[in-house]
Amino acid sequence: MELLSETQETYTGPKPGSPEQIQAITGELRRLYPHAKCSLDFSNPLELLVATQLSAQCTDERVNLVTRDLFKKYRSAEDYATVSQEELEQDIRSTGFYRNKAKNIRAACQLLITNFHGEVPDTMTDLLKLPGVARKTANVVLGNAFGIVEGFVVDTHIGRLARRFGWTKNEDPIKVEQDLMRLVPRQDWLDLSHLLIFHGRAICQARKPLCKQCTLTKLCPSAFHFNQ
Ligand code: SF4
Numbered sequence: 001m002e003l004l005s006e007t008q009e010t011y012t013g014p015k016p017g018s019p020e021q022i023q024a025i026t027g028e029l030r031r032l033y034p035h036a037k038c039s040l041d042f043s044n045p046l047e048l049l050v051a052t053q054l055s056a057q058c059t060d061e062r063v064n065l066v067t068r069d070l071f072k073k074y075r076s077a078e079d080y081a082t083v084s085q086e087e088l089e090q091d092i093r094s095t096g097f098y099r100n101k102a103k104n105i106r107a108a109c110q111l112l113i114t115n116f117h118g119e120v121p122d123t124m125t126d127l128l129k130l131p132g133v134a135r136k137t138a139n140v141v142l143g144n145a146f147g148i149v150e151g152f153v154v155d156t157h158i159g160r161l162a163r164r165f166g167w168t169k170n171e172d173p174i175k176v177e178q179d180l181m182r183l184v185p186r187q188d189w190l191d192l193s194h195l196l197i198f199h200g201r202a203i204c205q206a207r208k209p210l211c212k213q214c215t216l217t218k219l220c221p222s223a224f225h226f227n228q
Contacts, residue, residue: 011221016166017183025165025219026188029195032215033202036194038144040064045120045145046112047071049130050080052137053105058095066095077118080109104132122146135177143190152180153193157200164204164222 014021029036039060042048047067054063070091074080080088088102095101108130112118120141121127127138139153152158154173158180162168168179184192203210209226217223 011223013218013221016221021165021219022167022184025216026184026192026195028216028219029192029199033195033198036191036198038140038194039197040140041067042145043071045122045141046077048145049108049120049133049137049141050074050105052140053101053108053132054092054095056101057097063095066092077109077112077120080105081113101132107131108133120145122148124150136173139177139193143193149186149190152177152184152189154180155197156206157204158193158196160206161196161200161204164209164220166221 014024038048040048040051040055041064042051050070051063051067054066073091074083083106085099085102085106088106089098092098092101092105111130112120115129116126122142124135124138124142127133127141128135135151136153136155139149139151142148142150143153154162154177159168159171159173159176162176162180163170167183168176170176170179181189199216200206203214209222211217211220211223211226214220214223
């Protein structure tokens with residue numbers, strides 16, 4: 001492992017966004033995080049749909065704590081659709097924004113019953129019909145519960161790292177996703193989304209990226225561009 005000890009003033013690595021840079025970063029991230037995967041606990045598509053909705057503005061650890069009991073109590077779309085708003089709010093309260101999350105989960109499950117025989121659909125078009133489900137949630141569910149990759153998951157870690165690597169200049173997740181889909185080979189979309197999240201949590205953190213500990217400095221045009 002080679003670490004740069006001095007500030008990297010000028011980036012001299014492969015062109016940001018080039019296949020060479022993306023391949024090298026992906027390879028190094030695979031070496032660093034060989035077991036990277038979705039860190040939400042689930043055993044079926046409905047559980048992953050609910051867990052992903054709960055994960056907005058909340059850590060996956062907290063969501064997993066809450067869903068450990070939640071998934072014992074609620075086993076079907078009907079269970080969520082028929083519980084009172086107040087009761088579901090209490091059951092998910094510690095994930096934050098619980099009123100809105102409870103409202104969306106109940107409404108989504110009501111729609112699952114009405115339109116999809118109580119099952120989570122496995123297409124982007126149908127998933128996007130569910131209240132509270134945008135492309136990020138749909139991509140998470142499709143990729144991790146069904147093994148179908150239609151897009152690139154873009155959460156706050158992935159957007160931040162994509163900008164630091166020079167893969168996008170956009171802030172809007174939809175535009176970031178389009179840039180990533182254009183640059184990254186499709187077979188890497190799901191894998192790389194997990195890898196970027198792991199690196200964003202461990203090293204390339206939002207406020208203070210740990211460039212001195214990072215093994216990607218020679219591939220990253222943003223290395224040492226932060227006050228450390
Ligand atoms: S920690 Fe620094 S060098 Fe590593 S990916 Fe983030 S900005 Fe680049």
